[in-house]
Amino acid sequence: MAEAHQAVAFQFTITPEGIDLQLSYQALNQIYLSGVRSWKKRVSRVRNSLIKGVYPASPSSWLFVAIGILATMYMQSDPSMGLITKIQQHLPLHMSLSAQGQTMVSALVFSTLLWLSLILALRFCLKLLLSYHQWMFEKHGRMSNTTKVWVPLVRLLSSRKPLLYSYQSSLPHLPVPAIQDTVSRYLESVRPLLTDPEFKRMSDLANEFESNLGNRLQRYLKLKALWATNYVSDWWEEYVYLRSRGPIMVNSNYYGMDFLYVTPTSVQAARAGNTITALLLYRRKVNREELKPVRLRVPGTVIPLCAAQCERMFNTTRTPGVETDVLQHWLDSEFVAVYHRGRYFRLWVYRAGRLLSPREIEDQIQRILDDASPPLPGEEKLGALTAGDRIPWAQMRKQYFSSGVNKRSLDIIERAAFFVTLDDEEQGMRGDDPEGNLDRYAKSLLHGKCYDRWFDKSFSVVIYKNGKSGLNAEHSWADAPTVAHLWEYTLATDAFQLGYTEDGHCKGDVEPSLPQPQRLVWNIPAEVQAQVSSSLAVAQALADDVDCHVFPFREFGKGRIKKCRVSPDAFIQISLQLAYYRDRGGFCLTYEASMTRLFREGRTETVRSCSNESCAFITALESGETEEECRRLFQLASERHQNLYRMAMTGAGIDRHLFCLYVVSKYLGVESPFLKEVLSEPWRLSTSQTPVQQMNLFDLKNHPDFISLGGGFGPVADDGYGVSYIIVGEDMVNFHVSSKYSCSQTVSNVSVSWSSETSHTVVGNHIYTRQYSQEKTQGN
Incomplete structure (x- = not known):
């Protein structure tokens, strides 16, 4: 009851002398302050909606357009080519305003329409510019002429300080890849994992799907892409996450x-x-x-x-x-x-x-x-x-x-x-x-x-x-x-x-x-x-059943890797595949998460990191090929991985497209042996890189102890590994490895050893780095 009494803002008592009113000024003040906060939030939302609604222009730009139109009219010129006069004829203000006032209002209406048209044009231009992704595939320091023109145009149209959601309406929509391209890339990704008879059978299934049912499903998917903001994200959220009935x-x-x-x-x-x-x-x-x-x-x-x-x-x-x-x-x-x-x-x-x-x-x-x-x-x-x-x-x-x-x-x-x-x-x-x-x-x-x-x-x-x-x-x-x-x-x-x-x-x-x-x-x-x-x-x-192991690798990091002119992510991904090969004696379907947030409402795409090139390098390394040959193959594998990652980021991935085609087939009530087999393949090596210093709030040089451990996740397959890693600073990589105790073939604990012979690193059940003439063991 004490809480209820504290909530009462005023009390009154009826007496013979009248009504005795007792106000609780503290309670009324709390109500007032709470209301002020609520209204401030509403005003802030309206203001932000206006600012991001006109981006990449600014609300004040309307004033410049209006002043420009009025100044031109003052100089006895009609910039509207007669539109202001037509607007004036249709304004319901003939009786209440003078002729000069009607002209002024008509000019302001025209200025507003012109301003809105310019905003739409600028937004359309920005969307076209953001749809250009060739810059991502160009080698460092070698910029094409097209990209050289594209850079200042993007900088010009996005120079204003944006709010959090200012770019949303200017982001391009995720494109639907051509079905023959997706099928071709899929077959290329599974080639090193299949024997010749298995690959021939899968190729026959893929070709039959592409020439028959695939085109029908693709038409429905393109129709959805025209209608929806993102043709993947809503189905991905519902069918991959929300419809899962397990824990x-x-x-x-x-x-x-x-x-x-x-x-x-x-x-x-x-x-x-x-x-x-x-x-x-x-x-x-x-x-x-x-x-x-x-x-x-x-x-x-x-x-x-x-x-x-x-x-x-x-x-x-x-x-x-x-x-x-x-x-x-x-x-x-x-x-x-x-x-x-x-x-x-x-x-x-x-x-x-x-x-x-x-x-x-x-x-x-x-x-x-x-x-x-x-x-x-x-x-x-x-x-x-x-x-x-x-x-x-x-x-x-x-x-x-x-x-x-x-x-x-x-x-x-x-x-x-x-x-x-x-x-x-x-x-x-x-x-x-x-x-x-x-x-x-x-x-x-x-x-x-x-x-x-x-x-x-x-x-x-x-x-x-x-x-x-x-x-x-x-x-x-x-x-x-x-x-x-x-x-x-x-x-x-x-x-x-x-x-x-x-x-x-x-x-x-x-x-x-x-x-x-x-x-x-x-x-x-x-x-x-x-x-x-x-x-x-x-x-x-x-x-x-979950076996987790966290492993801070401190011997070297992206600084040394970049000196070798190799992508740190490619280096780690190839190392993970080599570790899996040494652990299990073969290759497996490898999942690496890549973002598609270059597109509106984009989420993730799969980078199939296990490629023909990475398998060729691992096979050569394990069979004792020369160091020169291993270096050459490693460089090819690294470049191939970077290209696969870029393709996934720019909407040319494999798995989300095939997933959506599968959903369409379920809606139509048709079966596709090809899609059913593709979506049932296990990801025995599921990996993800945790981004670090997205906001540049950490100064690791002056505060080297404030190192983030990153995070991790459970294994996707019962007989596989979940590997999350975070590249911290120049000299450290943190790994989070998970597997299941119930699988006798997987163990999450990590051991490290190295000698001075070659320069290949492996991270997984075994990490081998041969950069230093030392030997060290960490873990159990």
Whole structure:
């Protein structure tokens, strides 16, 4: 009842003398400030909509156009060639304005129409310029004449300071490749993996598909490409992510780690205070569109990438369904959901429109940590529902969480800005077994205890007892580069901007009247508790099967690789394939994620890294060919990999096109043996590079200890590997390797050895680098 009384802004009592009115000025002031904040946000959205709506022009350019038209008319010239007169004849202002006034209004109307036409023309020109991708295929330092003309034109049309979403309407649409090109590239990609009879059979299937059913499916796909903003992304999101009925924990969600060597504070509540504040500051920048769009640097200019994935970063959850899940997004929320020792809390992070200071959030977090109340019956492991199979969770949610206290508490979690777990364990590279502790740190972030994360949230932040942090991200709403951008900002803001006091606490003051964090209330019946136990068993079996190994490779990095005039990514990819070959005695279908954000609403494409050229190099190396021959083949393999990556980035990939053709075939109710076999092929080596320093917030030269560990994911195939790597600075590469214990042929632990004979590096189950006349072993 005390909370209810505090919420009353005024009280009145009827007495014989009249009405005695008592106002609570503090409450009214809080209401006023909250309303002001709300209106400021609305005005900001309208202003940003106007600015990005006229980009690459500016709203003030309308004034210059209008003044120019009026000045020309003043000089007795008609720049409209009679259009102003026609507009004047149709204006319903003959009786209320003088002839001069009518002319003025008509000129302003014409100026506005001319201005809008110029904006559309500029936007169309910018879209045409951004559709040019030949610059990506040119060798470094050798720019064609076309590119030399293209660079200043792009710089001219995109010179104004853009908002986060300013480029969205100017980005080109993802093109549909010619079906014969996709089929040809597919056959080339599988040639080194198949015997001659197998390749002939696959070629016959491909040729039959191309000449018959393929053309029919292609027509439907081209029709969709004309209608939709992106012909891949909506189907990819629905059929690859949302329609999956298995657990999203391990299978879909991925994780990001804290600094490798540094923990800014060992005070758990303080680290949570700064981390939550940094995330909310990032959300503010997203809402106000103050973040700079991510752009690729080209000599002389920059090329924007699609920012659509930022829209659902906060206040988003994946709600389960029987057939398909749904992504739900709310415009804003002023609280976060917190989990600690089996209890759920709602933590308000705004008060009267003001974001709480880091010190105030720390104080609120400490209240949660000090709360000794036990979990309600069934509450402690409730999060296991989000970790198990989707259908049971959907059924439980519909039957037991659609009304009453359960619905109210679930709504708070799902509508929260994000989810926070205050973990009661200590993690990080510490103690007598730093390598083993890093592995346990990775597993903890990937799945935790299977019930202490809310895997449906867009992302969950984990703050450990010793101050280490990390996050677990749901995959359907965005890909890793978007989350990496968020996490890079969070870590940098936490360490370098917000900072801590000498005793490890957050900076700032605490308002004493802040309300306590709100404990969520549940009424969990026995049927739900039984399903929680069942989902937990499924999730626990999956988590126990995952073998994670984190390996910081410090001996050399991209600096030395670039001196050899080789792409660092190509170097690592070929090394991974060599490692797999030495581990398993053969080659496999290799997946590398490439972005397609050069196009509007682009997500990813597959780089089939295992090529004829890379296999030729590995075979030559293993058969003892001369060093000169190995170097030549390695150079060819590296150039081939770079070309494959560029083709994937520019819309000429293989797998997304074939995937969409398969979806069309399912809608039409026709079977394609070729597509069915292509989409059933296992990716035994699934790899991804985590981008680093997208915002240039880290100065690794002056702060070399603030090295990011990057993040990782679970294996895609039961008998394969998941390898994530992050190229940090000039002299370090961090690897995250995952596999399954249940497969006797895979082991994630990494060992390293080298001698001075050749210059080839392998990363996988075995890493061989022969650059130095030393020998070292790391791992188990």
